[in-house]
Amino acid sequence: MTIQDAPRTHDRRLLIFVLCSLLSVNVGIWAVYHLLHHGSPENIKGDLISFAHIGQWTDSWEPMLRSLDYFKAHPNEPLYFARLYDTLIYPLPSLFPLVFLRRLGLGETAVLRVLAICSWAAVWLVGMVSLALAKMLLARKGAKLSASSIAAVMLACLGFYPLLKGYAVGNAQTFLTLGFAALIFAWSAGWEKTSGVLVAGLTMVKPQYVLLLVWLALRRKWSALASGLLFAAIMFTISIAVFGLQNNLDYINVLASLSHKAQSHFGNQSMFGTLNRMVFNGENLEYHPFVYSPYIPWIYYTTVATSLILVASALFFPWGGLKGSTADLAAMGIISVAASPMAWEHHYGIVFPIFAWVWFSYGCWQDRKPWLLALSFFLCGNFLSPFNLLWDTPVLNILQSYMYMGALLLVFLLMRLSRTHPGTPSPVI
Incomplete structure (x- = not known):
């Protein structure tokens, strides 16, 4: 097929949608608030300022x-159980x-700047990997x-709230989002061994991505699985040499405790957060880092049942010709986040490269x-702050979980792509 014979892409439609999305939320909502004398709504302005000044929280x-300071001062004491350091998860x-x-000799200020x-x-x-x-x-x-x-693509990336939020607060998720974007590219390019290493790298920071290793096993992607397990083995061998065996084993207890405690703040876009907000259990608009919702x-x-259903739906869905495809992998990645009891807004940064894949595919x-893809x-x-006005309204405050719903809608659209067969038109998304 020549360039002249290629079907026309709707690139202007994409640009118009991105501009309308950004302006309607960050300018349109502000204008409506002021017309109604409602003050100023929260938006991404602060996060954009942080990004423009290359400054972030910690x-x-x-x-x-x-x-690391505690381990240096107390090398023989359990690292994960140090008082006041229980936020290391x-x-x-x-x-x-x-x-x-x-080890390079950088002080804390220099480390934070790097x-x-x-x-x-x-x-x-x-954005560049997505391009x-x-x-x-x-x-x-x-x-x-x-x-x-x-x-x-670049405007959408720089205005993508989960990605900006993760950067502004100084969260490791920013690097995980980049890693996931690289994973989507590598898998689409057929680089299975590289993909396996990337999956293992994601798991080294967020253990819920171990579901991607399970996915590789069930899809019989043996080369990817082998490279991932080898990389993980090397990393944990080094970790044991540096921090000791017991400190690494103690992480199992950390995971067990995390499954029983989470926060109900609106930023927790998960089933756990949704249910607790619906029954007004715990915080909603205000946030305190060590305040967890009463059990x-x-x-x-x-929450556990919903998580199991979501994971099973992604692993055992009849993908047909798309089994083991990028669509299949992307759905598992989203579920790895959405099924967690703590799925903060910035954790959904990984959906950006997925949207890029769906659109351009x-x-x-x-x-x-x-x-539906646009929705x-x-x-x-x-950041749809007007939904937070419903925080004290029974039933309707479920709309505070709009990001969670949007992610599950994306999973549905990915699954609907399985209706595609060679030689037939692409399904409407």
Whole structure:
């Protein structure tokens, strides 16, 4: 197929949608609030300012650095049970980059500056990797990446709330989002061994991504699984050598405790957060880092049951010809986040490269407008603060979980792609 014969992509449609999405939420809502004398709504302005100044908070970095300090001062005491350091919820291999920076002789201020700069670069790289993915997908059908598509992807990336939020608070999720974007690209390119290493790398920070290793096993992607397990084995061997065997084994207790305690703040976009907010159990609009929702058995068991259903639906869904495809992998990635009792807004940054894949694989070729895909992106990519006005309204405050709903809608759309068969038109998304 020549470039002239290639089907036309709807690149201008994408650019118009991105501009409308960003303006309607961050300008339109502000205008409505002022017309109604409602004050000023919360938006991404503060996060954008942080990004523009390459400045961020220390949400992940503070507990990680303090844990290293404690280990240095008390090398023979259990690291995870140190008083005041119970916010370290990552596996110990996640500390390796900070150990390396300190071995270079950098002080804490310099370390935090390096992390801020690297996080800032990671945000840009998410957009660039998504563009590389788009270019590869379009080239397979003889099309080129247009200036409109480039502008749309980069604008969407720099205005994507979960990604900006993760950067602004100084969370390791920014690097995980970049890693997941690289995973989507690598899997789409057929680089299975590289993909396996990337999956294992994600698991070294967020253990819920171990579901991706399970997915690799069930899909019989043996080369990817082997490379991932080998990389994980190397990382944990080094971790045992640095921190000791018992400190690494203690992480099992950390995981067990996390399954019973979580927060009901609106930023927790999960079933656990949704149910607790619906019954007004715990915090909602206000946030305190060490305040957890009082334990309610039925909420805990409902959360567990929902998580099992979501995981099983992704693992055992009849994908047909798309079994083991990027769509299949992407759905498992989203479920790895959504099924967790603690799924903060910035954790959903991983859906950005998934949207890029869906659009440039299917959406850009459709003559019919992909309204459901647009709705999913709108819910996942924006801070819709007006929904927080419903925090004290029974039943309706479920709308505070709009990002969670948008992510599950995206999973549904990915699954609907399984209706595609070679030689038939792409399904409407």
